[in-house]
Amino acid sequence: MAKAKQMECISKISCFLILLLVTFGVARVATKPNIILLFADDLGYGDLSVYGHPTSSTPNLDKMASQGLLFTQFYSASPLCSPSRAALLTGRYQTRSGVYPAVFASGSVGGLPLNETTIAEGLKDEGYTTSIVGKWHLGVGKDNEYLPTRQGFDSYLGIPYSQDMCPCVHKVCFYPNVPCIDKACENGNVPCPLFQNENIVQQPADFLELMQNYLKGAESFIKTSADKKTPFFLYLAFQHMHAPQFAGKMFTNSSIRGQFGDALNEMDWAVGQIFQYIEEAGVKDNTFVFFTADNGPSLAREIYGGNAGPLRCGKYSTWEGGHREPAIAWWPGKIKPGRTMEVAATVDVFPTLMNIVGGKIPANVTMDGVDMAPILFNDGKSNRDFFIFYPGDPNKTLGIFAIRWKEYKAHYYSHGGLCTTTHPDVVCRSNYTLHAYDPPLLYNLHNDPGEIYELNVKEYSDVMKQIETLKKSFEADMVWGESQMGRGQSPELEPCARPGCTPFPSCCTTSSFLQQDMSLALI
Template sequence: MKHIINKESISSNLILGALILGLFTISYTLHSQDSQLPVKPNIVVIFADDLGYGDLSSYGHPTINTPNLDRMAYEGQKWTNFYVGAAVCTPSRAALMTGRLPVRNGLTSSKVGVFFPDSHNGIPANEITIAEQLKSAGYATGMVGKWHLGHKEEYLPTNHGFDDYYGIPYSNDMDHTGKITSMEDYFGRYTDTYEERTPEEFNVPIIRGTEVVERPAQQNTLTKRYTEEAVKWIKDHKEGPFFMYLAHSLPHVPLFVSDEFRGTSKRGLYGDVVEEIDYGVGQIMNLLEAEGLDKNTIVIFTSDNGPWLPTGISGGSAGLLREGKGTTWEGGMREPGIFWSPGTIKPKLVTGIGTTMDLFNTFSNLAGVPMPTDREMDGVDLSPVLFGNEESPRNEVFYYRGPELYAVRVGAYKVHFITEAGYKPNTRVEHDPPLLFNIEEDPSEQYDLAKKQPEEITKIMKVVKQHNSKMVKGPDLLIDRG
């Protein structure tokens, strides 16, 4: 029999075969990517307070010795473009906990920077915290340290997804027993005489659950006790999965350190404090390894905002970045970001962009919990970077100060619509056209490119327009005091 070859039939079969092969390849690739992800890993977030971008030896400090954090960075991922959601404590912590810009839920203000002991409000009940999200997936949830999202019982961590809480409800310099008449007086107390401060000058409470168990907090041993509490809690919940949020109260001023670390750093008291925090990180790493938990536990280290520069030698350093806490310059909102999980997280230096808000999305994915669909979320899932070879899906950062958008980064370029010093009055400047910096080439933000590259401003303005079209700001919850 003579076979007749139909060219159209061959072509159709080739196309069909290619499609089948393509679908098989896509399916295999997706399966491979999924199989790389840890299943409901334990999660430990360690959050410092007012630590600068340049305050770790792995981020360039010449005299502060942080061997445990350096080890985390070497064995895991060191992110060099990692941001927080705001440049001061309360809104930054709100961004971390909710995965949302704090301007959306009212935890930011143009009049009051943070919650105080006489504040009436706290984190809204309808906000979904990381703890609540993970708890819905069967996680045990514990918090140790500084909360700063409301000190009244209904706002404390145990009413927002955490099973257990031990720590102080706001900053360690609050409830001051002396009289402060001006910001100059406030900063003067620490700039020149920071080593003379005593815990009794600050009547801050330590709370366990919802009950005050110590007042004033004996702050010289606070870092040590926070670490001990976190270690004990992890041991008690080692069967997992668990989420531990360890939020240190330091190196926020006033600076306190235990006797074992006093005078041990070449950087003075500030260095002593940072090195004690680093030692505690090592204690947690050692525990995870001893219990065989390290390969299914992700440890993240970062800080809430940049260094408090007006406190002088009592404050930290943003390294080569400009300015510090309270500002939307890079030094105010770019922080160390270290991710560690041996054998799971791929070791590398990551120069892509990430934020603390992205942790909500990332943890939700790892825990198998759907993202909320009834509200605008501001994070992205960093799993493809942490566990694969992908680039960061984030390309934008929005820098809010209070309820106002001061600056925006898109890719390598950043525009400043408004600039203002952290704690100096009458320094606000509105820029038209906005300032423009290439912060990959110029991370210190010294060379304005607005006249040379106006097309980059145009590109960013399109992003801003899209962002503003979805922005609904919450009512100011910080202003209600007294």
């Protein structure tokens, strides 16, 4: 009898231990999370209602912020489209990959070098299915050599560059029955091509239906991946809020903020749709979603453009308005809702994702990003204590334009941004020529995010000494990649649905218009 009781006791202990092992073992080897990266275009720090804009309406992003972690000091690596996207996807400053100066054109010879490792490639190594929907802007090249499908993405649905690089079409431009207010369209280029993987399925792209077609692709990808129980990475790179702004019929005249507000409403609605898709697919609780943007607002559009809120200047400049962006991290049960004032950046996304999924950082390359896990999951301090600012047109001779260390930011150079020549702040104007500062201009960003009140550098000699040391060390470590923009352009490389047709480029159109299935077939 005593032996039987002893065996019963052992059995119960064994079951308890097995239960513990199973419980904690599952915690250690839990299913890898799905990852959705939402990337807006030309969105200012002050454009979202959750960031304080009084007439914007962004209920879905507001809800995401209320359920997630809102960043107040998050930076894009560049104040311009192509270089900022290169830095996001590689975790490296654009100067290393050669994606500078300025941006890729529709007929650019170069692109994001294929020897660079992207987030998509890193996640594929960990068993992820990968897709991009939206704006690529990292090159097309000869025979599609730089498209996303050559850079780690299993599927692609989108326009490979900004819509201002295309002719204004439909006579009413990008809104139904509303006169076009934008004069910046490149009428000498091919019509905007909509790619599905490496095939042009619509040219010109119909911007009145574009967001809905993007969402069809995203929904298809999410559902297919969830059904296969395969972890997925979706990179939804919005064409919004780049000029010329656009919105479909459902959102035309939906905002008291005008066409910019209409476009913003459509983008926010799309964010809400993405959350609906992951809920319907049953993967909401195991999906990490991160939202941010590529650079600050285009002040060239004045009242029709974006807003940097309390920050100085905007797109193309190294003042705060050019680099500091809205950012929201969301993962129910993993990320505690709240607001962080810790410093982070787009280059940090790659190493953070690799840490989350247990992946490896590319070997034998210099990574500029740091892991954001302490901020996301532990209410902790950032692993980043400084941040480097390059302008939209960096060069080796000048090097770093500005550097932030803790709350202090020192400007060594500045020039105007993509702005009118009548902007109230002279330093933001497009005709504000290059200025060198010796000693540097120094600001306290905690007290003065608008960079208005210069500090006396003599009174902050210890701060300047630390900044100078960081600057010298970083520049010594910077190996500049060959400029991909410097490789030139060729009309022959502009994407055309009818190669060799005449008269070029207007002949580059699809025979049918908006008849294709826009769902994403996995390669």
